[in-house]
Amino acid sequence: MASMPPWTEQSPRREHPEHRRTSCIVAGGGPAGIMLGLLLARAGVDVTVLEKHADFLRDFRGDTVHASTIRLLDELGLGEDFRRLPQSRLDNFQLPLPDGSRLPLGDFGRLRAPYNYVAMLPQWDFLNFLAEAAAREPTFRLQMNSEVIALLYEDGRVTGVRYRNRDAGTGRSRPAESAVPDSELRAELVVACDGRHSTLRRLAGLIPREYSVPFDVWWFRLPRHADELGGIASIVPSFGPDEAMVALFRQDYFQIGYLTHKGQDARLRAEGVERFRERVRRLRPDFADRLGTIESFDDVQMLDVRLNRLRRWYRAGLLCSGDAAHAMSPAGGVGINLAIQDAVAAASLLAAPLRRGQVRRRDLASVQRRRQPPTLLVQAAQRRLHKILFSGTSAGRPAGVPRLLVFAARHLPRLRALPARMIAFGPLPEHAPPFARR
Structure with missing residues (x-):
């Protein structure tokens, strides 16, 4: 495992008065949360990311970084440093067929270089990389060992969070009777990037629609x-x-x-x-x-594989993003990259309202309008892939592969780039906003 940078080792400290308010609170230090914090900080927005763990060293997280994210890193001026991280490259994805042949579902080599592969590296290395880049921005703050336990409201609007300082040695939450009190932090906007089992989503009373996964x-x-x-x-x-x-x-x-x-x-x-x-x-x-x-x-x-999404991703003062808004299946390995694209869209659409100090419901609705269509398309494709992979097998091979797909792959080679592009970039890839480019 990679060594941890010094800033991940700091224990939570009692808040000073100047730290009791920020412009944007991001709950969750995963790829979407750190990317959102980085982008907003580059827009000059005061942003605080609260991560409940002491570090990023958690195994079996999604480790694929797709072409859309690699291109985004290039636009942010981080691509060269990213490519120096130890990583392997995925060139294609194939399915075995009943006749013994293989069906190429994602031939990334057919895409235009340098975005013709999927990078594979441990998620903790990727998060450390993003966090180090964000830490160079003066308005960015990452606070580890900080577990959000409640939302704060004023007149029905979310105005901040209450969080508990976790023990830096054990990683466990301090008991309520601990000498270290819970802390409060207020902001114009709270963004839930705390994953498929989102605490903030539950606290806000937002209930996702669940889809069957086999x-x-x-x-x-x-x-x-x-x-x-x-x-x-x-x-x-x-x-x-x-x-x-x-x-x-x-x-x-x-x-x-x-x-x-299941x-x-x-x-x-x-x-x-x-x-x-x-x-x-x-x-x-x-x-x-x-x-x-x-x-x-x-x-x-x-x-526990989940496939779900919220009907509405927001309420006044709160936005759900990434898996908190739409949990994705591991099929295609696209969840991280879709979440990062959510973060890019949110930063692009919300940076100006945050700088003004006034984020309205319609601003939050614009993020959902932007990101909901690609979410629907990707989830529909994943549900179809579930049927292909798990609708039964024949001689140790999937029995649900559509004949038209097999014909196209064998006789229309140019079409092989289409599924590869969908996996590598998604149906609506986002670009870095001008204020974040270096």
């Missing part, structure tokens, strides 16, 4: 041998009866996702780790020599 994912690591290390990689899922597996390349290990029917976590764990190793061995016999590294289910983390 599977969950169990993530774990397996080592890569020296002769397996390399650059550009392809992803080809492996299929079995009612199960599938995907291996993602990292610098010196594979990040493995095992998929089976709600099976208790049963898998009851079967024991040896039975789980056998499931992996059956899908990928070439991994048999390293399965001993899965010593127990402590080495396996289950992701």
